Amino acid sequence: MTVFFQSLVNALQWGSFYALIALGYSMVYGVLMLFNFAHGDVFMVGAYISFIVATALTALAAAGTIAIPGWVVLLLTIVCAMMLNAIVGIIIERVGYRPLREAPRASAAITGLMIGIILETGVLAIMGAQRAKFPSLIQSVTYDVGGVFITNKKIMIVLVSIVLMLALDQFVKKTKWGMAMRAMAFDYTVVPLMGVPANVIAALTFAIGSGLAASAGCLFGVAYPVLDPYMGIVFGWKAFVAAILGGRGSILGATLAGFLLGFIEIFVALIFPSTMRDFIAYSIILLILTFRPHGFFGEPHSARLRL
Amino acid sequence: MKRSLSLVIGCLVIALALTPCAWAKSKTIKIGINAPITGDIPKVGEGSKYAAQMWLEDVEAAGGLEVGGQKYKVELVIEDNEAKAESAVKANTKMITQDEVLAIVGPQSSKQAVPAGGVANDWATPMITPWSTNPDSTKDRPYVFRGCFLDPFQGPVVANFITEEFGAAKAAVLYDVASDYPKGLAEFFKIAWEKIHGPGSVVAFESFTTKDADFSSQLTKIIQSGAEVIFTPQYYNEVALIVQQAHELGWQKPIVGSDSWGSAETVNLCGPDCYGLFFSSHYAAAGATGSTKAFIDRYEKKYGYVPDDVAALTWDSLGIVQKAIESMGKMTGNIEKDRTAVRNALAKVKDFEGITGKMTFTEDGDPIKCAVIVKINDKGEFEFYKSVCP
Known part of the structure; x- marks a missing residue:
């Protein structure tokens, strides 16, 4: 039983990352009808930005320039990284996708792959091939709850993720900008004619998606403090699977599917030989998609899809 | 004049011909x-x-x-x-x-x-x-x-060391199934360990693939299996993650590595979590005698x-x-x-x-x-601990 609860805790943390990244895929798809295949690498860039910000802040704190505790540094790092990565997202949209908005969808998908390679090799050139060590901002404390080991990091990661997801949900539902995004998702062609600035909404969508990816990158650095320029590729694919599983364009779906993916991976590795983990985990997901081809919350193909 | 010239040339030719012998003799x-x-x-x-x-x-x-x-x-x-x-x-x-x-x-x-x-x-x-x-x-x-030494030899060396040092009878192995060196060494270790402690004494033989960052399932399984020691023949980037996550899941027992740990990066990435751990290597600079x-x-x-x-x-x-x-x-x-x-x-x-x-x-x-067992000391240096022979 402790094994079950221990794995539940592990899966919650692991699933948070998938959920945060899947949200970016899903939102961009919902509004612009395109899969941003560079999103895994946007996550990697977010992790590196967090690394730079955190290292700089830690150095300042160590030099005595600013006296702030580690958790404040962490909070500042997340906020800074989200803002900086949002700018990266806006640039990607402006340079990579906007010129191709009327081009065939395949061109946009290929553009995503190319941007991904540019980001990977760019970070490789700037940061070097050696692994970056994410500074330990908060002292890891392990709590033993009846044989289940929970660290303060795990609690923090899951809480921050849930807060961000709720904030996103409220933003999309309650604000004027959120309404404009939903309207764009409803009809991409007509809504701009009614005075909704399509380019601004597109940029905003990318900014939010990239911001969430940066928060995932920062939290990832806290949990797994070894970064390399290619860390985003497979992670991006898996989060993409979560976005599809949740239903393209669905925020709730992407969140739940992200967590579900984390659970499946963790529990499959627990029950079956770990060598078979991804083989079995993704076979299960393939099976789910066979019976629910549009994911959990996706709608069947309708007029609103331009694919 | 002509005669003396040919004499000089003759002498030179003879000297030249003899030179290699002269070198050999020198x-x-x-x-x-x-x-x-x-x-x-x-x-x-x-x-x-x-x-x-x-x-x-x-x-x-x-x-x-x-x-x-x-x-x-x-x-x-x-x-x-x-x-x-x-x-x-x-x-x-x-x-x-x-x-x-x-x-x-x-x-x-x-x-x-x-x-x-x-x-x-x-x-x-x-x-x-x-x-x-x-x-x-x-x-x-x-x-x-x-x-x-070769890898088929390093496996038994580590197995012997763990047996003597910690008195452990049940071991767990965590390795990258997609990389030749860790995979080979993990298998050599398993064979050597089961030779000493009998079949089934490697209670958990868990793997992952290159680029994985989360090992919580594998480590949870290892902890549940009742293993007394983890052997992980990985490179420095994975060592840091594995050791840290093991500690966060409540693992207090030893974690042992192989010569792939012997990079200064291991300590850079892993930090104090790796202090006090052992690995096998060719030689250790600190504490040598x-x-x-x-x-x-x-x-x-x-x-x-x-x-x-x-x-x-x-x-x-x-x-x-x-x-x-x-x-x-x-x-x-x-x-x-x-x-x-x-x-x-x-x-x-x-x-x-x-x-x-x-x-x-x-x-x-x-x-x-004999291989050298290196201990990562409290300053993060690689310290000679002992040498272990097959």
Whole structure:
């Protein structure tokens, strides 16, 4: 039983990352009808930005320039990284996708792959091939709850993720900008004619998606403090699977599917030989998609899809 | 006038014809060093060169090598292989055919040592590669030897060490199934461990794939299996994650690694989580004693930094060549015969006392030698802990 609860805790943390990244895929798809295949690498860039910000802040704190505790540094790092990565997202949209908005969808998908390679090799050139060590901002404390080991990091990661997801949900539902995004998702062609600035909404969508990816990158650095320029590729694919599983364009779906993916991976590795983990985990997901081809919350193909 | 000219020419021709004999009679032994002085890993080449020059100093101070009661001068032929396989082959060919070296030490990496070893074996010239761990370097090549242990040997070494040190009976292994070195070593360890403790004593044999960052499922399983120790033959980036996550899941027991841990990056990435852990390696600089310490101190004083394992293994390889040559009894002057004599003497070397441990060659030219167990001390340094023999 402790094994079950221990794995539940592990899966919650692991699933948070998938959920945060899947949200970016899903939102961009919902509004612009395109899969941003560079999103895994946007996550990697977010992790590196967090690394730079955190290292700089830690150095300042160590030099005595600013006296702030580690958790404040962490909070500042997340906020800074989200803002900086949002700018990266806006640039990607402006340079990579906007010129191709009327081009065939395949061109946009290929553009995503190319941007991904540019980001990977760019970070490789700037940061070097050696692994970056994410500074330990908060002292890891392990709590033993009846044989289940929970660290303060795990609690923090899951809480921050849930807060961000709720904030996103409220933003999309309650604000004027959120309404404009939903309207764009409803009809991409007509809504701009009614005075909704399509380019601004597109940029905003990318900014939010990239911001969430940066928060995932920062939290990832806290949990797994070894970064390399290619860390985003497979992670991006898996989060993409979560976005599809949740239903393209669905925020709730992407969140739940992200967590579900984390659970499946963790529990499959627990029950079956770990060598078979991804083989079995993704076979299960393939099976789910066979019976629910549009994911959990996706709608069947309708007029609103331009694919 | 014409007569005296032809006399002078005649004398010169005779002198020239006699020169090679004169050289041979002046008793010089040439040893080739095939090292990556330039290229991707110049530090490795530098270590090899410096170690060789220190060895030469010692030999010169002793007045040369003594074979059958006669002193022979030693000359080093250092060739750059640019860390490339084809250049290493070229360097070996040149040293064997033009420089007429008696034996070759190097190349260091398996990438160069495997093809260059083929050349040395074809020309029947003894060669020792100090650093190459790939079995192919020496396999089916009677003239090729190596200065370090192989992976099929490292598995039992770690298994013995854990058994003695921690008294553990149940072990867990966590390794990358997609990478040759960890996978091979994990399997060698499992075989060795089950030989000591019986079938089923490796209670968890868990794997992951390259680039994985979360090992919580595998570690949860390992903790549940009742294992008393984790063996993880991974590279430094994964070591940091595995050790940290194990501690966060409540694992307080030992975690042991292999020579792939022996990079300064391990401690950089892992931090205090790795302090107090052990791994097997070729040699440890901090806390070394006896002749190893003397070598390190001398090298550091002369070149300004602590020598790495390549320098130490090169030193030992030259030492073994020296011992083999000195035990030959006599030099015939015929380079081919002498090379074969050196090869036979090398194969007969018993219990050579090197700074990286005692060595005796097997039939394949691989040494039976003790590995060094390194402890990561509280300052994050690699400290000599003990040596373990098969």
